[in-house]
Amino acid sequence: MMEKINTGAPGLDDMLGGGLVRGRPYLLCGGPGVGKTILAIQFLREGLLNAEKVLYISLEETADQLKNDMSEFGWDISDIDVVDTAQEITEGKMFLRTDEVGSHPEFTLSSLIEVINSKLDKQNIKRIVIDSLTSVMSLYESKVDMRRNVMSLMNFLSTTDCTTLIIDEVGGLSRLDSVMEEFLASGVIKIHTVEKKGEMLHSISIEKMRGSDFDKHIRPMKITSNGVVVFPEETLFE
Ligand SMILES: Nc1ncnc2c1ncn2[C@@H]1O[C@H](COP(=O)(O)OP(=O)(O)OP(=O)(O)O)[C@@H](O)[C@H]1O
Ligand SMILES: [Mg+2]
Structure with missing residues (x-):
């Protein structure tokens, strides 16, 4: 029996037949x-509740912005190890900011993997979030390079003992290719926006989950003051 871990969003765990298989991307x-x-932070907070070490790679927002956003929910994220990026003014290059002493590498896929690796060497990290894969993809101008590098990132993540949630923006202009990463991942969770009587509502579905059965329905989802809540018993259109 494969070990399942909770996502931090109870209704989503029901849809997943108990949660995510540990150690997979x-x-x-x-x-x-x-x-x-929000959902990704819930996933890491769930790890903290189980005394796990967790890592957030924030390529979209600075650690400060993230901290402020999450304080809206009353969530203290100080126990989450955050790696973010900063732009160097003169040349406009992006750098990875990490608490590693003396470390300030230019943001490339290999420097990102190095930073993650050195953290894994020092701490028993169990959960990682990468926010977002789109940021990693935007490092590449050619589709061929992008595919090869995304593949090597996913392969690297599969070799770690960590359960990884990789955020993938859909509908962005920067997308050169779609779905390739969905084939590489062990599972795919999608959040949708649906219009109902003039109101924009959210819903969530599981497109793929290797090694376990899962709910094939699209279910209503809400962002509340407690974070993302999924309604696994409800249908979208009634
Ligand atoms: N207390 C709250 N109650 C309800 N909704 C909230 C609350 N706080 C924030 N939101 C909603 O959460 C959404 C932002 O969530 P989040 O930052 O997780 O989105 P995201 O998918 O990561 O977006 P992006 O692609 O821009 O990074 C906003 O649309 C906002 O309306
Ligand atoms: Mg976001």
Whole structure:
């Protein structure tokens, strides 16, 4: 029996037949503002509750912005190890910011993997979030390079003992290719926006989950003051 871990969103665990298989990489896909970052932080907070070490690679927002956003929910994220990026003014290059002493590498896929590796060497990290894969993809101008590098990132993540949630923005202009990463991931969770009587509502579905059965229905989802809540018993259109 494969070990399942909770996502931090109870209704989603029901849809997943108990949670995610430990040690594998998963994609969390959705358009802008649908709650991807909130859900990803819930996933890491669930790890903290179990005394796990967790890592957030924040390539979209600075650690300070993330901290402020999450304080809206009353969530203290100081126990989450955050790696973010900063732009150097003169040349406009992006750098990875990490608490590693003397470390300030230019943001490339190999420097990102090095930073993650050195953290894994020092600490027993169990959960990782990468926010977002789109940021990694935007490092590459050619589709061939992008595919090869995304593949090597996913392969690297599969070799770690960590359960990884990789945020993938959909509908972005920067997308050169679609779905390739969905084949590489062990599972794919998608957040959708649906219009109902003039109101924009959210829903969530599981597109793929290797090694376990899962709910094939699309279910209503809400962002509340407690974070993302999924309603696994409800149908979208009634
Ligand atoms: N207390 C709250 N109650 C309800 N909704 C909230 C609350 N706080 C924030 N939101 C909603 O959460 C959304 C932002 O969530 P989040 O940052 O997780 O989205 P995202 O999918 O990561 O977006 P992006 O693609 O821009 O990074 C906003 O659309 C906002 O309306
Ligand atoms: Mg986000």
